[in-house]
Each structure stands twice: as structure tokens, then as C-alpha cells.
Amino acid sequence: MSKSDTILKLLQGCNSIRRLHKIHALVITNGLQHHNAVSTKLLNFCAVSVSGSLAYAQLLFHCIDNPQTQAWNSIIRGFAKSPSPIQAILYYNDMVFALVARPDTFTFSFVLKACERVTAESKCREVHGTIIRCGYESDVVVCTNLLRTYALNGSIELAQRVFDSLSERDLVSWNSMISCYSQAGFHYEALKVYDRMKNETTGLDGFTLVGLLSSCAHVGALNFGVHLHGIALEEGFVENIYVGNALIDMYAKCGSLDGALRVFNSMQKRDVFTWNSIIAGCGVHGRGDGAVSIFRQMLMAGVQPNSITFTGLLCGCSHQGLVEEGVEYFHMMSSKFNLNPGVKHYGCIVDLFGRAGKLEKALEIIETSPTPDDPILWRILLGSCKIHKNVKIGETAMRTLMQLGESTGGDCILLSTIYAGAKDTVGVSKMRKLIKSQGMKTTPGWSWIEVGDRIHKFVVDDKSHPDYNEIYHKLREVIHQATLLGYVPEESFINVAGLITEECLETSTSYHSEKLAIAFGLAKTSKGTPLRIVKNLRVCRDCHSFTKYISRAFNREIIVRDRVRFHHFKGGLCSCKDYW
């Protein structure tokens, strides 16, 4: 056996960096440092193995005369996964510039991974050009990498174009397109990809389901989520922990805490995502007690909570007014679990005290927090002042937001609502002027409702729906029914003063989006079917009162997901106990 063969053999059994150094020493003493097969093998080992060292790999790489594609690939691959992926791009540049070794499909996969990690969109376009010049534009693996890199760099249209240009698509490429849309927040597009996929013979797997379920969760598409659950059961994907976790999240976010709990209880294996999802689910449904009890089970099961666990848990405590428990768990984060509370956790605690009416305490928490300049905390306090109609602290919060240069149109509306509650016309008009003079934008409100397999979206005073006449007719009837039971439309002081509110002016002829969605739901679904509505803003006082009356007048359960929590309306009452 030749010396080089012996060394190659040694390398195969090598499993630590120390042994590697010894082998390298042998390489040098035997004068084999320019033996390309040996160097390349060594290099590959360093660049790829977890126990390898990239600095060492670089050293080896530079000892190779005229490195071939394999050696370039090793070094590019190593850096693409390293903490400095930019180095991978630099080596790729050198390789292309040197014109000695031709990049192959592996080279492109590695360099694209690096582009993805450093968000280098222009580099991605350039690599795309080279891929075409090298004739790899129909390689499904390279193109899947390419479309992911575009999508994760924010160019979802280019990703779609790469996907569409593929002559054949396999399951991974379909799944990638779905998950890229889902991760980029284009949930309808993600679901539409599935419509196309259904017509192919590709089939589907757990990855497909996870991407789709995540999008269902975001848009509140329960019917479709249930359909996917059925597929998961038929095809045996429910054992897959990712699928189980995504199902819990989907049910919880689509308003079915029961469904989420059923999946949770049926799962044989649970990880931290499983626990976090169900705890957060309880939290947003106002079931802080449930979140607390599941959290205890989590500890008994020996699963380490992380910072996300506590956002769900604390959120649950604040929505149910569990002040003592919330404070206790907040302290436990650092004392027992070695977790530093972040701004989100401080936000929960400010909300916890603020919602419970302890506004001075909430103020004190912000001022003594590590981030007293964070606008989010002041905005939460301002929201609490609205609940408790506290003008003084509300003004303090607003003043601070303005000093920080962070005040928004939404904040002005919050404070003007507080002024309106105090019948302070001067305050209201001050806010109105502020919004106008600063040209502040407010978020337009919308609501969704899923009926059958379609999602219907409404904005305020929406007249774009094809069934618009029927919906408005139904709404007038519905308002009449509610009025018979005692509903009195809340004439908002702010509107009288002429201020554009979050969902614009509501006059006798103007309707918030969720009223339209409710009327549509009542018209299009059979008696007794629960209505599930998703909103992008908080529910306003008038719509909240309206929905309570409707749930009684039509004997319907109405579940409304607003920006931060769920409201379950039933028999004239709401699960939030009018506290939101």
C-alpha cells in the first residue's frame, strides 16, 4: 500500500480534529502536502465534518495547486453553512474568475445557500445568470435552491417565475413554493399553489401539510384546515410531530381551542413547539388558567420552556386577570429557567397590570424595565388607559411616544377615544388636528369570514362583493332584530367630531367590516352553524355590543379573532367578559 493510500485510509476512520492534525502532520512528514487526492480528501473532511475546522480547511485549500471543482465545492459548502457565509460567495467568485474548474450543480446549490443566508439578492440574480449559461436551468434541485433564495430575499415573484419555468416539478419543489409563500406572508398564494398541485400526480407529504396548515392558521381558514387534518389522518401523517404541532396551531388560531386540545391530547410525542402552541392557544382564547395548568404539565414532562413559552403563558394571565400568577411566572423566567425577559415579556406584564387597572404599577414597570424607550410598551399602556378611561396617564404615554418620535395615527386614535370617553371635545379635536397636520396614516380595517371552501374579505362600507345587495339587505334586517332586543348603536363621540377612526367614519349608512362579514355569514350558512370571523384590528365597542345581541337574536355562536385575542359570543355574552 502506498503512503498516500495509507493516509486516505486513515482519514476514513478519522473522527476528531486532533486526529486530523496528526494525519496532517503525517502528510507533511511524508511530503504529500501537494498530493491533490490527499489534500482534497482532507479538505472535504474539515469543511464538512462537525469536528472539522474551517480555518484549517482554508489552509489546506490554499496548498492545493489548481484546485478542481470538488475542492472548490468543499470550501464553498463549508463556508455556506458557517457563521460567515459571505466567505462562500467570495470563494465562488474566485472560482468563476479563475476559469480553471467549472462550477457544477453542487457548486450552485452551495453558493445559493450562502446567498440565502446573507440576503444577497443581486448576487442571486447573477448566479441565476451563470446557472443559465452553464445549462442547468432545468435542474430541479438547483432551481429549488434558486427559488428559495429569491423568496427568502424578498423576491417572491422571481421565485414563482423560476418555479413556473421548471419543466418538471417534484414534491420538494412544490413544498418549497408553498412554504416560501407561507413564510413570506402570502397565505392565499400558498393555498393556491396547492390547488395547482392537486391536479398533478406528485402527491403530498408532511412538509406540504405543515406549510398549508400554517397559512390556514394565519388566515383563519378552519374548513380547509379540517380538510387537511382529514388527509393527514388518511395518509398517516398525524404521527409526524411537525404536522401535529401545525394542527394545534391551526385549530387554536382558527378559533377552535377544543380542536387544538384534541390534537394535543392525542399526540404521542411532544416537543417544545407542541407545548408552546397549546399554551399560546389557551392564552389567546382567554384561558389563562388552562395555560397555567398545561405549563405545569410541561414542567412535569421534563420539557424546558423557552422565551416563547412565556409569551404565551403571560399573555394568558393578562387576558384572564391572573395578576399574581403572571408576576410569579415572570420572575420565574430568570430565577428558575435562566431566561432573560425580553421586551415582549415586559409588554405582557405592562398589559397584565394595565388591564387590571393598576396603571401606576404598569407605568413603573416600563420606567424600571431595561428598555424604557421602547414604543411598544408605551403603546400597551395607552391601550390600558383606554380600557380604564384614564386621561392623565394616557397623556403621559402619548407625550412619551411623541418625544420618542414614535407616535402613530393609531396612537392618536387611542388617546382621542380616551378624550371622547371623558367628553373632552378639546382633546378630541387636538388629536384630529395632529393626525391631519402630521399626515398620519391609519390602518384600514378588514374582516374575513370563511364560508364553505372560500374566504370572503370585507373592508368598511365594502361594496365590491358580488352579493353586495343581498348582504346590505340582510344587514339592515339583522340590525333591526338586534334593536328589538335592546341594541343601541353606539354613537361615537369621535365620529361626531369628524375624526377618521381606524375603520373610518361610521354613520347611519356606514358599516364596519365585521358587521358585513356577520351579515354575510348569517345569510350564507344554515341555522346553528357557528360564524368565525378574523379581523386585523381590535373589535370596537359598538361592534362588540352588536355581536353579543346577534348571538342571542339568531342563536348563533360567533367567534371573532381580533388583532390580539379571541371573543366567543354566545347567548348574548362574550367570553372576554367585556374586558378586552
Next chain:
DNA sequence: CTAGGGTTAG
């Protein structure tokens, strides 16, 4: 001899 895909908060 090396390549592509997944979930939770905000």
C-alpha cells in the same frame, strides 16, 4: 464524494 423542503411569539 458533495445538493433542495417543515411548526410556535411578534
